[in-house]
Amino acid sequence: MQPKTLERWQFSASVLLPVILALVITAAAVLGFVFWSTANIDQRALERQSSMVAQVIEARRAQVQHDLESVAIWDDAVVNAKLYFNFDWVDSNLGAWMYEFFGHNRSVIIGADGTPIYAMEGGAAAASEDLADMAASVRPIVERVRAIRPAEVAAGEVPPPAAASDFMLLDGRPAIVSAMAIVTDSGELMQSPGSEAIMVGVLFLDEAAAERLNREYLFEAGRFVLTESRDPARAVYPILSSTGRFIAFFEWDRDRPGLLMLRQTGPALVAAFIVAAILVFLLLRQLRRSSSELENGRRLAEHQAAHDKLTGLPNRVSFDTHLADTLTNGKFAGAHIALLMLDLDRFKQVNDTLGHQAGDDLIRAVGDRIRAVVGHDMMIARLGGDEFGILAVGQHGPVDVVSISTRIIDSIGQSFTLNHFKAHVGASIGIVLAEGGSAEPRELVRKADIALYEAKAGGRNRAVVYEEHMNELLQLQHTIEGELREALRRDDQLSVVFQPLVDQHSRKVIGAEALARWHHPKYGQISPARFIPIAENTGLIEALGDFVLRRACELGATAPGRTIAVNISPTQLRNPRFSHQVFDILRETGMRPLDLELEITESILLDDEHISSQNLRTFRTAGVHIALDDFGTGYSSLSYLKRYPVDRIKIDRSFVSQLAEGHVSVAITQAIVTLAHAMDIEVTAEGVETEGQAAILGKLGCNTLQGFLFSGGVVPGRIAEIFADPANAVTRRRRKSAA
The missing domain is CATH 3.30.70.270 (Reverse transcriptase/Diguanylate cyclase domain)
Known part of the structure; x- marks a missing residue:
């Protein structure tokens, strides 16, 4: 090698390469920081607006009920609406007043016997033939008011009127509905409890209501809708009734200050990167020229x-x-x-x-x-x-x-x-x-x-x-894949069974886990351990998972208050539309999000993908519970439990099967339960097959048990009978706040 060529190569390797690396690292760091800052600022703005929407919607609901108090607590209203019905007075002082002064879209008065005696729609009295339909639409909230027992007050005091308010769908339109008993304000016109006339006020969440929110709270293009637009530029807040059912969504254009900042600083960044790219190109060309002169280049x-x-x-x-x-x-x-x-x-x-x-x-x-x-x-x-x-x-x-x-x-x-x-x-x-x-x-x-x-x-x-049989087994895998595709197109092979979840303290059945089953007309019962991995590897798991989830939600809709657990795969959770698919199924079946529990594996947490993490947090925000399945068999780590929103961990059956006094599995299980309870996480044990195992798990503080000791998977009709058994009656569960 000539001395001059060697000198140029040494200069390139010792000076140019560090410069290039410094430029590349700097560019990557600047870009990463800018995009991270943009996303972080936009996310904080979205959280603030979502919190404001929640407060505003709740304030609107409280205001409708407060509006009713101005006319429902009034001696004249008792006289003219109940003692002897005065249509003109009611129309002027109740119906027209609530429309003109408070902006209520509809008012309905229900008599003591449950029949409608007056209704107002859009400021005008409704025709008599429309009264029955209007009364039927608000009957649920009227029955809630009738069921309220009068409060105990001191002698001479007037008890507050029974009242209730909620979000409802009336005639296919979302609305705030409030009902209140018409009572005396002086205490001189006492009525026996349950005999009062009920006044109902309705404020539709329509375009006018949305424009009012936009005007008062500066929302951009806000509107109430029954179906999400799924536009990433739009923010969405779900409106739920007191029972947890979806009523509507409030959508508005997101405030994105971070994106605005990026657009303003973008030209300067682009110019800087162009200059840097030119410099890097020149340096690389010089380095290439120097390296090409090396005599051992061809051999290298x-x-x-x-x-x-x-x-x-x-x-x-x-x-x-x-x-x-x-x-x-x-x-x-x-x-x-x-x-x-x-x-x-x-x-x-x-x-x-x-x-x-x-x-x-x-x-x-x-x-x-x-x-x-x-x-x-x-x-x-x-x-x-x-x-x-x-x-x-x-x-x-x-x-x-x-x-x-x-x-x-x-x-x-x-x-x-x-x-x-x-x-x-x-x-x-x-x-x-x-x-x-x-x-x-x-x-x-x-x-x-x-x-x-x-x-x-x-x-x-x-x-x-x-061995040769392995090739045959591989061919069988391809056969099962084809048969599974056909089974997913049919409705007579795949089914879902439900294995009960048992409360450890009371031994009551508090829910069930949905399990896929496949009975092939030629091959008979095919084990999930064989066809589910094939579904994972061939992209069929999303269709199979949707089938199981829909069947589980159909059962959950008929058993409010029961936990229905469904396993989901990493492939499903990595789908950006998965949360929308789950919410669509919940809305179509009528199941409450609070009753659904999605079981994930530790491999999902290891992936640490943004979409998976966002889906998990979306589910928790809507009330869906998250369980970590097969805990203890993989890369169980405290950092995962702190980083991700998990409500429950499920101890793998491999630990439960070895539970015996003095066995190391007892100490491991105790450590898992203690860790989970310290983090306010419930624990379920899988594969419980003996009373001895159940007794040890009870001593260790395990919350829920599952296994053949209690029952294997049963058909939907049988699990419904188990739920209906008075011995399995459960009280309303407390909802843990989302992380």
């Missing part, structure tokens, strides 16, 4: 083409070439050939938790450990990602692949030190054996991949040697 390029840059091992191209040469080379005819395909378990979690640099360090360390186990007599290649290939040739006898695989798994199972953290991964290995000169490379790789798939499906961190 050839090496990089045949080797993995990260580990220095041969890459997939080299491995495929070497495998083909070995199988076709006459020198190896009749030799014993073993192909091992290795894939790391839990690599994604390490990569996501500690960063990509730590993931790269882990891949390099794994390559070193494999080489240390097998030596230099076998070819090792990194095939891509976290997958490695090993080719062993035994010319004098079979290769001991079982011993080699065991040593590799044990070696990789030891902890790795990455960025001062301890990381743990496993290895799954698929093995195929062949003879030189009698195997085809692609077929050999395919069989090794099938064996690797079986190793992962069988529990991971293990080695599996390919």
Whole structure:
């Protein structure tokens, strides 16, 4: 190498590369901070507006009831509306007054016998033939007022009138409805309880009401709607009745100060990045010119083409070439050939938790450990990602692949030190054996991949040697996929059963978990353990999950106050429209959000995706409960429980099945229950099969039990009978505030 060329290369490597890296890191940091600030500011503005909407809507409801007090507590109203009906007086002093002075859209007066005696609509008295329809629409709130017992007051005092108000749908329109008994204000016209006339005031949540809110509270294009527009530029606040049913949504254009700031500062940022890009381009061009003068450039390029840059091992191209040469080379005819395909378990979690640099360090360390186990007599290649290939040739006898695989798994199972953290991964290995000169490379790789798939499906961190029946099993997987697609289009194969959830203290059935079942006309009952993973891998899980959720909500609508639990997959939760789909099903079936419990797995929390997190918080805001299933079997971490809104954790059946006095599972379960209760999280134990297990769980403080000790999955009709049994009567549950 000429001295001048070496000097230029050293200058480029020592000066230009740090400058380029500094510019790239600075640009990424600036962009990240700007977008983070924009999103954070917009989110805070949305939270403030949502809080204001909640207060304003509630104030409107209270105001309608307060309006009624001005005319319902009045001796003249008692005389003219009950003692002897004076239509003109009622029309002028009650109907017209409530419309003109308070803006009520409709007023209805119900007599002591429950018949309507007067109604006003839009400031004019309603025709007699319309009274019955108007009275029928407000009958629920009138019955609530009739059911209120008079308050006890001191002698000589007048008890306050019975009154109630709520959000309702009248004639398909959302409205604030308030009802109040017409009583004396002087105490001289006493009436027996329940005999009073009832006055009902209605304020429709229509365009006029929305314009008034827009004018008074400066909402942009606010309106009341029955269905969300799903426009990301619009904010939505759900209006619920006192029973938890959806009534309407109030939508308005979001105030986005962060986005406004970004638009104002955007041109300056773009200009800065353009200047930086030009500078980076010039620096890269100079670096390229310098590196092209190196005499070993050609040899370096050839090496990089045949080797993995990260580990220095041969890459997939080299491995495929070497495998083909070995199988076709006459020198190896009749030799014993073993192909091992290795894939790391839990690599994604390490990569996501500690960063990509730590993931790269882990891949390099794994390559070193494999080489240390097998030596230099076998070819090792990194095939891509976290997958490695090993080719062993035994010319004098079979290769001991079982011993080699065991040593590799044990070696990789030891902890790795990455960025001062301890990381743990496993290895799954698929093995195929062949003879030189009698195997085809692609077929050999395919069989090794099938064996690797079986190793992962069988529990991971293990080695599996390919056998012909595995290919048949894989074909069966494809068959099940096709049959499942057909079953989802039909209505006579898939069904949902419900396994009771039992309160540990009272042993009452307080709810049920929905479980999918598939009875195939040819193959009979197909286990969920077989068809649900296939649904996950083929994209059918969303259709299957929608089917189960709808059946669960149909049951939940008929059993208010009972918890109906439904398992959801990570694929569903990562769908931006999943929360809308759930709310649509709740609205269509009439089930209360408070009664629905969605069960998620720890893998969802590990993903830490923005959409999944947002969906979880949306559900909690609407009253839907969140349960963490199979707790204790994966990467259970206190940080997940603190970061995500979880109402319940479910202890996995693997702990419950081992519960016995003195067994370590008792101590583990006690720790889980204590941790959960300290964080105000309830605990359910799955797989309870004996009274002994139930007794231990009761001593440990577990809240809810589930298992064959009480019942397996039963059909909807049977679970409805269980709910209806007086022995399982439950009191109204307390709603825990959303995180």
